[in-house]
Structure formats: C-alpha cells, structure tokens
Amino acid sequence: xxxxxxxxxxxxxxxxxxxxxxxxxxxxxxxxxxxxxxxxxxxxxxxxxxxxxxxxxxxxxxxxxxxxxxxxxxxxxxxxxxxxxxxxxxxxxxxxxxxxxxxxxxxxxxxxxxxxxxxxxxxxxxxxxxxxxxxxxxxxxxxxxxxxxxxxxxxxxxxxxxxxxxxxxxxxxxxxxxxxxxxxxxxxxxxxxxxxxxxxxxxxxxxxxxxxxxxxxxxxxxxxxxxxxxxxxxxxxxxxxxxxxxxxxxxxxxxxxxxxxxxxxxxxxxxxxxxxx
Numbered sequence: 495x496x497x498x499x500x501x502x503x504x505x506x507x508x509x510x511x512x513x514x515x516x517x518x519x520x521x522x523x524x525x526x527x528x529x530x531x532x533x534x535x536x537x538x539x540x541x542x543x544x545x546x547x548x549x550x551x552x553x554x555x556x557x558x559x560x561x562x563x564x565x566x567x568x569x570x571x572x573x574x575x576x577x578x579x580x581x582x583x584x585x586x587x588x589x590x591x592x593x594x595x596x597x598x599x600x601x602x603x604x605x606x607x608x609x610x611x612x613x614x615x616x617x618x619x620x621x622x623x624x625x626x627x628x629x630x631x632x633x634x635x636x637x638x639x640x641x642x643x644x645x646x647x648x649x650x651x652x653x654x655x656x657x658x659x660x661x662x663x664x665x666x667x668x669x670x671x672x673x674x675x676x677x678x679x680x681x682x683x684x685x686x687x688x689x690x691x692x693x694x695x696x697x698x699x700x701x702x703x704x705x706x707x708x709x710x711x712x713x714x715x716x717x718x719x720x721x722x723x724x725x726x727x728x729x730x731x732x733x734x735x736x737x738x739x740x741x742x743x744x745x746x747x748x749x750x751x752x753x754x755x756x757x758x759x760x761x762x763x764x765x766x767x768x769x770x771x
Contacts, residue, residue, distance in 0.1 A: 495553040496668055497521045497579070499541070499570075500562025502530050504628045505585055508661035509557060510536050516669060523549060523562070546570055550577035555668050558584045560607045567607055571614040581617040581674065583667045584608065585660070588624035588679055588742070589732070599728045619673040623660050623680040624742060625652035627761040630691055632717045637695060637769045641703050645717065648689050648707040650736040653681040656756040656764070659747045666750050681744045683755045691758055698762035699769050710734070 496513055500506040501522035513520045514533045523541040524530045530538050539549060543566050550556070556579050563570050574582070587604040594601055611618045633643050660680055667673040686694075689705045696703035710730045718726045747755035756764075 495519045495521055495555075497523060497550055497553045497556040497574075499523050499557060500559030500585075501532060501536075501538070502526075503559060503562065504626070504657040505660045505664070506557070506559060506562065507532065508658040509664050512658075512661055512665040513668070516665065518669060521549070521553060543569075546573035547577060550574045550579055553577060553579050555579065555581045555583070557664055557668065558582055558607070558611070560585075560603055563607075567610050571610060571616065575614060575616060579616060581619070581668070582611050582614070583619045583664055583673075584611055584621065585664070586620045586622050586677075588622045588681070590620075590622055590677075591679075598732070599724050600732070617674040619667045619675070620677040621660060621664060621667070621680060622677055623655050625654045625681075626657060626660075627654035627682065627758055628657045628765075630654070630695065630758075630762070631765070631768060633692070633695070634769050637699070637703060638771045641701055642706050643692050643703060644706050644708045644713060645688055646708065646710045646713045646730065647733050647737050648705050649687050649738060650733050651685045651687055651739060651741050652736060653683065653685050653741045653743045654691070654758050654761065655680050655682045655747070656761045658764075659751070659755050662751045662753070663747060678746050678750065679742070679744050680746050681742055681755070683743065683757055685741050685743065686758050691762075694759045694762045695766075695769055697759070698766040 498506055498510055501510050502524045510522050510532050514535045521537045522532050525541050527538045527540050532538050543564050556574050589601045636643050692703045692705040
C-alpha cells in the first residue's frame with residue numbers, strides 16, 4: 495500500500511493515476527474526498543490531522559508533499575513509522591543546492607522537511623524539481639479574457655518540468671528498488687523565457703499572445719493572490735536571479751523513466767483547455 499499526500503494537487507493527482515495504472519494499491523489523502531475525482535481503484539481517504547495513525551494502516555510507502563502534510567510533518571512521520579511505513583518519497587525543491595540562500599523561505603520550508611524525514615528513520619528519496627511548467631497557469635485568467643499577458647521578468651530563463659514527468663519519476667522511486675538515499679534533480683529539456691512560454695501557449699490555443707513586462711511589486715499580487723506575502727517576495731527574488739542566466743538542465747527524467755522530459759510546448763498542448771475562455 496502506497497499513501498499519497500496532496501493527492502489532488504498537480505503532481506499528486508498524476509502520481510495516483512500512474513500508480514493505479516501500474517496495479518499498485520493506493521491510498522489517496524485529500525481534505526475533500528467528495529470532490530477528489532480520482533481513479534475508482536484508489537482508496538480516497540479524508541486527511542485528518544487528528545487521526546494520523548489510521549491514514550497509514552497497512553501501508554509501507556508514502557509520497558509526501560510539504561503543504562499536503564498540513565503543517566504536521568513530524569507527527570505524520572511518527573504515525574507512518576509506527577504503522578510500519580518503510581520509505582518516504584518527498585516532493586522537495588530544486589532550490590536546495592550547494593551555495594543556496596538558506597534564509598530563503600522556500601529553501602527553509604523544504605530543507606526542514608528533508609531534515610525531518612532524514613531524522614525519522616525511514617528510507618528516503620527526495621525529488622528536487624526546479625521550475626514547474628504548471629506554474630504558467632498563473633497567466634490563465636488573463637489569457638482567457640485578452641491577448642496580452644502582464645507579468646514579471648520577460649527574459650527570465652527556466653527549464654520548466656511537466657508535472658506528469660515529476661509524477662513519473664515519483665512512481666519509479668516508489669515502485670522500483672535503488673532510489674533510497676537519492677536526491678533527484680528534475681528539469682524540463684530546454685531553457686525558455688517567459689516570452690517563449692506565452693508564445694507556446696498562444697500556439698496551443700490558436701491565438702497570438704503578447705507578454706507585457708510590469709514591475710514586480712505590481713505583478714506579485716496579480717499573479718499570486720493566495721500566496722503569503724513572504725513567499726511572494728521570495729519567489730520574485732528567485733525569478734530576478736534567473737534573468738539572462740542559463741538554467742540547470744538535467745536528464746534525470748529520461749534516465750529514470752526511459753522517456754525524455756516533455757517540452758513546455760507539449761505541456762501547453764496538454765493544458766490548452768485551461769487557457770480557453
């Protein structure tokens with residue numbers, strides 16, 4: 495039995511689908527099972543911070559997502575270990591690397607989770623993706639209503655990774671031997687600027703879209719309305735550091751899954767409906 499936290503998130507949902515397709519028993523944790531719309535063969539269970547022990551009964555592996563832990567990572571790990579769980583695969587962040595700013599709020603959040611898992615006594619595997627292609631959905635409300643997109647840092651460079659490629663690596667880490675103690679760095683296959691991404695989305699939806707750069711202090715609340723201000727500031731600082739700087743590009747997705755990481759253009763085609771009026 496594999497327990498998946500954050501099962502209705504972008505990566506979690508894709509992972510549940512892959513594990514079910516592989517024939518693995520899956521317990522998908524979500525705060526709203528009635529709205530989960532997950533595969534029928536997944537056991538969908540309400541995440542209850544006051545009932546952690548029951549979540550791991552009969553399980554031996556767990557996929558963890560920091561936000562999916564509901565701020566209870568140490569307690570969750572204790573409950574998992576007590577129930578007999580042997581391995582944890584964590585969706586961490588590529589911000590964790592040598593020489594990184596350890597005071598950055600996103601670094602601190604994921605580094606803390608990694609330390610807690612190391613200290614838990616469970617076998618562990620960390621997935622450290624850099625930019626998520628799915629973050630481009632931040633532009634969807636604008637694209638649905640007009641052909642111009644207001645955003646920050648037109649020339650920032652990233653190598654966005656498809657959420658299903660992350661899920662594919664997570665599935666292999668959970669189903670195959672040999673990933674214990676590994677920290678897998680995940681990226682897409684090529685550097686793209688924000689202007690490139692908007693153009694790719696335009697091709698996917700059949701429209702000519704234009705990117706208009708605005709000041710970070712103006713765009714932050716527009717693009718991240720539900721994100722805590724301290725995290726928005728950290729994100730904008732990270733974005734600024736990528737302008738004109740070639741991003742890290744890895745071949746980890748292909749090495750682990752046997753299939754090359756998908757391009758941002760492929761992601762845009764997969765999500766074209768999300769940008770339509």
